[in-house]
Every structure is written in structure tokens, then in C-alpha cells.
Amino acid sequence: MELAVVSVLGADRVGIVAGIAGVLARHNVNIVDISQTVVRDIFSMVMVVDMSKADVDIAQLRRELEEEGRRLGVMVGVYHIDVFRYMQRI
Template structure:
């Protein structure tokens, strides 16, 4: 399994989860775990995604998710799970 962490943050609105999930589904990336919350109209979501069967690499997936994030008006970050875990240690 090759895992990435996808983070999404921005003003709450309809379609954020659907937009991000659509990009992942289009590339055969599987959402393994997901957590989302809305606090005072601020939407935040963390996904752990398996890209081992995806038809794109992490760089291309990052570009497409960031593009979708811009369309939705949210910030999107995509990190390989090893990089994400290392960042949390600092």
C-alpha cells in the first residue's frame, strides 16, 4: 500500500468532499480513512488515500487536487505518508 495524506481547509460550502473525492476516484485512488469537521463555517478534512493502484503519480495527483481546490475555494495539501509522519516529528 502506498499512502498519501490529503488535507483540505477553507470556507465551508457544498461540494467540497464530492469534488476532492471525484478527482481521487477518477484516478483509482482509494480513500482509506477520512475525518472532516466544520468549526464556525471553516471546513477541514484529512484523508488517508491509497495510491498504489492509481493511474497517476503523487505529483500529478497533487496538481489535480490543488487545481480542484482552487475551483472549490479551499487549500489542498498532498503529502506522502512518510513525509507527513516526519513533519509531525519536528
């Protein structure tokens, strides 16, 4: 598996999960794990996704998810699992 982490943060609204998942599905990226919560109207979500069958590289996926995030009014981050793990050690 080629894993990546997708993080989403912003004001809660209808369609955030659908919008992000739609981009992933379009590129054959499988959601392996997902956690989401809403605290005082602030939406946060973390997904672990498998890119091993994706038809795009992580840079292109990041661009498209960031664009979708702008459309939805949320911030989106996409990190290769190794980069994410390294960031957590700092």
C-alpha cells in the same frame, strides 16, 4: 499499500467532499480513512488514501487536487505518508 495524506481547509460550502473525492476516484485512488469537521463555517478534512492502484504519481495527483481546491475555494495539501509523518516529528 502506498499511502498519502490529503488535507483540505477553507470556508465551508456544498461540494467540497464530492469535488476532492471525484478527483481521487478518477485516478483509482482509494480513500482508506477520512475525518472532516466544520467549526464556525471553516471546513477541514484529512484523508488517508491508498495510491497503490493509481494511474498517476503523487505529483500529478497533487496538481489536480490543488486545481480542484482552487475551483472550490479551499487549500489542498497532498503528502506521501512518510513525508507527513516526518513533518509531524518537527
